[in-house]
Amino acid sequence: MKRGKRVDCPALPPGWKKEEVIRKSGLSAGKSDVYYFSPSGKKFRSKPQLARYLGNTVDLSSFDFRTGKMMPSKLQKNKQRLRNDSLSQNKGKPDLNTTLPIRQTASIFKQPVTKVTNHPNNKVKSDPQRVIEQPRQLFWEKRLQGLSASDVSEQIIKSMELPKGLQGVGPGNNDDTLLSAVASALHTSSAPITGQLSAAVEKNPAVWLNTSQPLCKAFIVTDEDIR
Numbered sequence: 001m002k003r004g005k006r007v008d009c010p011a012l013p014p015g016w017k018k019e020e021v022i023r024k025s026g027l028s029a030g031k032s033d034v035y036y037f038s039p040s041g042k043k044f045r046s047k048p049q050l051a052r053y054l055g056n057t058v059d060l061s062s063f064d065f066r067t068g069k070m071m072p073s074k075l076q077k078n079k080q081r082l083r084n085d086s087l088s089q090n091k092g093k094p095d096l097n098t099t100l101p102i103r104q105t106a107s108i109f110k111q112p113v114t115k116v117t118n119h120p121n122n123k124v125k126s127d128p129q130r131v132i133e134q135p136r137q138l139f140w141e142k143r144l145q146g147l148s149a150s151d152v153s154e155q156i157i158k159s160m161e162l163p164k165g166l167q168g169v170g171p172g173n174n175d176d177t178l179l180s181a182v183a184s185a186l187h188t189s190s191a192p193i194t195g196q197l198s199a200a201v202e203k204n205p206a207v208w209l210n211t212s213q214p215l216c217k218a219f220i221v222t223d224e225d226i227r
């Protein structure tokens with residue numbers, strides 16, 4: 001490295017010198033390193049070192065280490081950043097994490113802290129872990145109309161005949177749609193398939209329809225049906 005000339009640095013207290021050293025070899029040849037020297041000759045290689053040494057005697061928030069000058073634009077950016085930080089701290093953010101923290105002790109084992117509450121007898125009115133049943137669309141079975149199964153030769157498989165006791169309800173219902181609805185209920189629900197138990201569903205299915213059951217009247221499977 002080629003030693004540079006030490007010059008006074010007006011931005012620092014009297015007696016401080018700035019030196020710029022040009023690199024002569026290596027991949028970074030031509031680049032320079034900046035150093036500062038205190039009045040006692042102590043060498044500083046970075047701005048953090050300089051700030052720790054000077055402490056509160058000099059405000060280095062707008063000091064540019066490479067040029068050795070105070071930059072007003074950098075001071076303005078620092079003020080704006082501090083203003084934004086204070087606004088975000090005043091606004092605050094809710095802590096939604098209910099996990100108990102880990103006790104910060106000198107131990108190799110994780111020791112959870114003890115949760116203390118002023119109202120130990122309080123009960124949760126609504127359990128957040130309870131699975132809320134999703135709403136179901138009325139007459140969604142009508143979307144199955146016109147759909148049919150095919151074999152490997154792309155020939156449409158003939159639909160099976162439903163028992164006479166299995167009768168559909170609702171607008172525009174037919175045997176093919178009812179068969180698809182019953183098959184879907186058997187595969188997607190573990191509850192027993194009973195059909196629509198309410199007699200009022202025939203008068204106004206849009207109001208009295210039980211969406212957990214297929215669009216068919218209440219029925220009973222007999223031994224004869226099984227045979």
